[in-house]
Amino acid sequence: MKPVTLKQIAETLGISITTVSKALKDYPDVSKKTKALVKDLAQTLNYKPNAFAVNLRTSESKTIGIIVPEIVHHFFSNVIKGIISQAEKKGYLVIILQSNESYELEKKQINLLLDKRVDGILISLANGTADFKHLTEVVSQDKPLVMFDKIAKIVKCSKVVIDDRKAAYSATQHLIDTGCKRIAHFRGPLLPQNSIDRFLGYKKALLDNGFPYDPSLVYICECGDMSFDEGKLNASKLLNDHDDVDGIFINTDMVAIGAITEFNKRGVRIPEDIAIVGFSNWFMSSAITPSLTTINQPGFEMGKKAFKQLYKELKAIKKNKSKAIKTITLETILVKRDSTK
Amino acid sequence: MKPVTLKQIAETLGISITTVSKALKDYPDVSKKTKALVKDLAQTLNYKPNAFAVNLRTSESKTIGIIVPEIVHHFFSNVIKGIISQAEKKGYLVIILQSNESYELEKKQINLLLDKRVDGILISLANGTADFKHLTEVVSQDKPLVMFDKIAKIVKCSKVVIDDRKAAYSATQHLIDTGCKRIAHFRGPLLPQNSIDRFLGYKKALLDNGFPYDPSLVYICECGDMSFDEGKLNASKLLNDHDDVDGIFINTDMVAIGAITEFNKRGVRIPEDIAIVGFSNWFMSSAITPSLTTINQPGFEMGKKAFKQLYKELKAIKKNKSKAIKTITLETILVKRDSTK
DNA sequence: CTGAAAGCGCTTACAG
DNA sequence: CTGAAAGCGCTTACAG
Numbered sequence: 051m052k053p054v055t056l057k058q059i060a061e062t063l064g065i066s067i068t069t070v071s072k073a074l075k076d077y078p079d080v081s082k083k084t085k086a087l088v089k090d091l092a093q094t095l096n097y098k099p100n101a102f103a104v105n106l107r108t109s110e111s112k113t114i115g116i117i118v119p120e121i122v123h124h125f126f127s128n129v130i131k132g133i134i135s136q137a138e139k140k141g142y143l144v145i146i147l148q149s150n151e152s153y154e155l156e157k158k159q160i161n162l163l164l165d166k167r168v169d170g171i172l173i174s175l176a177n178g179t180a181d182f183k184h185l186t187e188v189v190s191q192d193k194p195l196v197m198f199d200k201i202a203k204i205v206k207c208s209k210v211v212i213d214d215r216k217a218a219y220s221a222t223q224h225l226i227d228t229g230c231k232r233i234a235h236f237r238g239p240l241l242p243q244n245s246i247d248r249f250l251g252y253k254k255a256l257l258d259n260g261f262p263y264d265p266s267l268v269y270i271c272e273c274g275d276m277s278f279d280e281g282k283l284n285a286s287k288l289l290n291d292h293d294d295v296d297g298i299f300i301n302t303d304m305v306a307i308g309a310i311t312e313f314n315k316r317g318v319r320i321p322e323d324i325a326i327v328g329f330s331n332w333f334m335s336s337a338i339t340p341s342l343t344t345i346n347q348p349g350f351e352m353g354k355k356a357f358k359q360l361y362k363e364l365k366a367i368k369k370n371k372s373k374a375i376k377t378i379t380l381e382t383i384l385v386k387r388d389s390t391k
Numbered sequence: 392m393k394p395v396t397l398k399q400i401a402e403t404l405g406i407s408i409t410t411v412s413k414a415l416k417d418y419p420d421v422s423k424k425t426k427a428l429v430k431d432l433a434q435t436l437n438y439k440p441n442a443f444a445v446n447l448r449t450s451e452s453k454t455i456g457i458i459v460p461e462i463v464h465h466f467f468s469n470v471i472k473g474i475i476s477q478a479e480k481k482g483y484l485v486i487i488l489q490s491n492e493s494y495e496l497e498k499k500q501i502n503l504l505l506d507k508r509v510d511g512i513l514i515s516l517a518n519g520t521a522d523f524k525h526l527t528e529v530v531s532q533d534k535p536l537v538m539f540d541k542i543a544k545i546v547k548c549s550k551v552v553i554d555d556r557k558a559a560y561s562a563t564q565h566l567i568d569t570g571c572k573r574i575a576h577f578r579g580p581l582l583p584q585n586s587i588d589r590f591l592g593y594k595k596a597l598l599d600n601g602f603p604y605d606p607s608l609v610y611i612c613e614c615g616d617m618s619f620d621e622g623k624l625n626a627s628k629l630l631n632d633h634d635d636v637d638g639i640f641i642n643t644d645m646v647a648i649g650a651i652t653e654f655n656k657r658g659v660r661i662p663e664d665i666a667i668v669g670f671s672n673w674f675m676s677s678a679i680t681p682s683l684t685t686i687n688q689p690g691f692e693m694g695k696k697a698f699k700q701l702y703k704e705l706k707a708i709k710k711n712k713s714k715a716i717k718t719i720t721l722e723t724i725l726v727k728r729d730s731t732k
Numbered sequence: 733c734t735g736a737a738a739g740c741g742c743t744t745a746c747a748g
Numbered sequence: 749c750t751g752a753a754a755g756c757g758c759t760t761a762c763a764g
Contacts, residue, residue: 069750167442441757448757
């Protein structure tokens with residue numbers, strides 16, 4: 051049972067394909083009578099335009115692509131949800147790919163999407179990505195590209211981010227304001243900009259408040275699958291190395307929850323002995339004991355904003371206007387809970 | 392800068408489009424010399440076939456669609472990851488849609504995917520879905536459809552599932568084997584088959600062991616966004632209603648973790664006072680204190696298997712063979728941890 | 733070994 | 749108000 055085509059409708063009604071096509075699209079130069087006839091028949095035959103033919107004619111697929119480092123991830127899955135919800139409203143479908151934090155895969159996937167001729171691409175970079183040719187390639191094809199969360203400043207495209215440095219600063223400032231004197235930091239990997247920025251925010255807050263910066267108080271986490279265990283491990287190391295630390299700003303909630311678990315086990319009181327601030331506001335952070343003070347990172351909203359920006363550029367290009375590139379910074383707030391005083 | 396077409400290559404080399412097309416696809420009836428010439432030029436011009444044209448010609452999009460009730464979900468995001476990983480290997484891209492547990496949305500999304508002419512569809516049903524016309528429609532169009540996890544037995548398509556009843560039985564049996572005498576159940580919503588099956592497995596284990604079945608020991612959770620809080624709430628209700636319960640089989644880990652949190656707070660000792668078995672083996676389940684005994688529900692593997700089955704049917708259809716419909720049941724295992732004796 | 737031609741199913745500028 | 753025709757960029761059966 052093959053799908054119905056315009057041709058079949060035209061033949062059945064004894065009119066031309068042109069008229070059928072125009073009638074269905076409500077062109078003003080088709081008579082009401084013909085329109086009604088055509089629409090009725092289309093309805094009863096359950097006519098659906100062949101998307102492949104429409105794509106070819108219009109050079110549009112009404113499909114966009116997303117690449118994230120990891121799908122099974124509270125933050126990214128929220129961003130994806132935000133993107134899809136918005137895209138659906140505008141009639142766009144969304145192809146999802148996962149780079150696994152690998153530059154090579156990311157590059158391959160950009161090409162896959164380009165080959166499929168998606169209308170636009172949304173991406174959050176892999177930690178391993180230090181070369182950006184695959185991305186400038188997208189831009190030079192005049193295909194809308196929007197980066198979110200993990201971005202590359204050099205690439206000339208729109209971006210949706212939070213101010214990681216400022217957020218980290220306020221997290222650290224909160225520890226200082228509540229009386230912490232010696233504050234450690236569990237940071238993310240060395241490469242991605244946001245883990246660098248969070249570190250810099252931490253450092254700046256210390257210096258601005260007249261605290262010394264002590265590199266031995268900074269611990270690195272890969273923040274991959276083992277985040278929780280890294281939190282436990284670093285908490286344990288910290289207790290061995292520095293018995294005077296009374297506050298920690300931790301790069302991400304999952305690691306913070308690992309640390310809390312370890313401290314609970316060891317009988318370290320939170321926040322009395324050590325106060326903790328996390329980052330991301332994962333839903334489990336309000337569930338654990340003690341509940342975690344953290345920075346709210348608005349994933350769903352970031353996804354929505356990223357799609358909206360992409361959509362604007364899509365429309366601009368369609369009208370042959372040049373697209374206006376923009377960086378949107380979303381607000382973050384400190385959510386105070388029981389892990390700080 | 393428009394993409395390069397076959398025509399341009401043909402004109403540049405002074406040969407026909409036909410020959411260029413055949414050369415690139417390594418047809419045996421093109422001379423080696425011509426092939427080399429064509430391939431070289433294609434390479435330097437960075438020729439990529441226009442996917443829209445290829446789709447139209449071949450009536451294939453090399454794209455499949457997935458519909459899940461919820462993307463931000465440990466189990467479903469793992470299934471999605473499994474599907475994408477497998478699809479990518481076979482050259483398929485994956486469009487993702489979320490039904491939000493709504494039948495209406497699910498129906499609309501099936502139509503969206505059909506309109507886009509995806510090559511096949513993978514779906515896990517919304518809790519609200521009780522009418523299956525939108526799904527039999529897919530089957531009757533001879534488009535491959537594979538259901539996973541939340542399925543409808545009536546629909547004639549392939550399915551990938553676990554044996555919920557058996558898994559629930561073994562969870563309950565484990566509570567009995569470790570000495571529990573009065574066992575409660577926190578179940579999921581009334582409609583979806585797997586929450587029914589888990590309940591039935593629980594009930595059967597009780598009866599088989601000569602325990603009475605007491606409906607007042609069964610608590611219902613919606614298992615939506617508020618799962619964690621539902622766990623806390625039901626735990627609290629249970630303590631009020633029945634002080635003699637010494638074991639609970641809980642429909643899903645998130646709810647179980649909520650319950651554990653509540654019991655910890657109230658000073659109820661786990662497993663001494665109340666033993667708990669969850670369902671799904673979420674990664675946080677090994678992290679909390681006490682760690683949760685649970686049924687491992689293999690999401691990633693389920694995604695892989697589901698795509699593999701879809702792929703088989705895709706190939707069968709291409710060869711005009713009729714597709715063989717199949718139900719694949721994955722093994723689940725009981726993961727013993729500290730929440731049971 | 734090469735190429736002219738038909739066709740996939742639409743859209744739209746143009747003629748009448 | 750209606751329709752013939754060109755064209756989007758491929759693939760492939762067929763002729764030479």
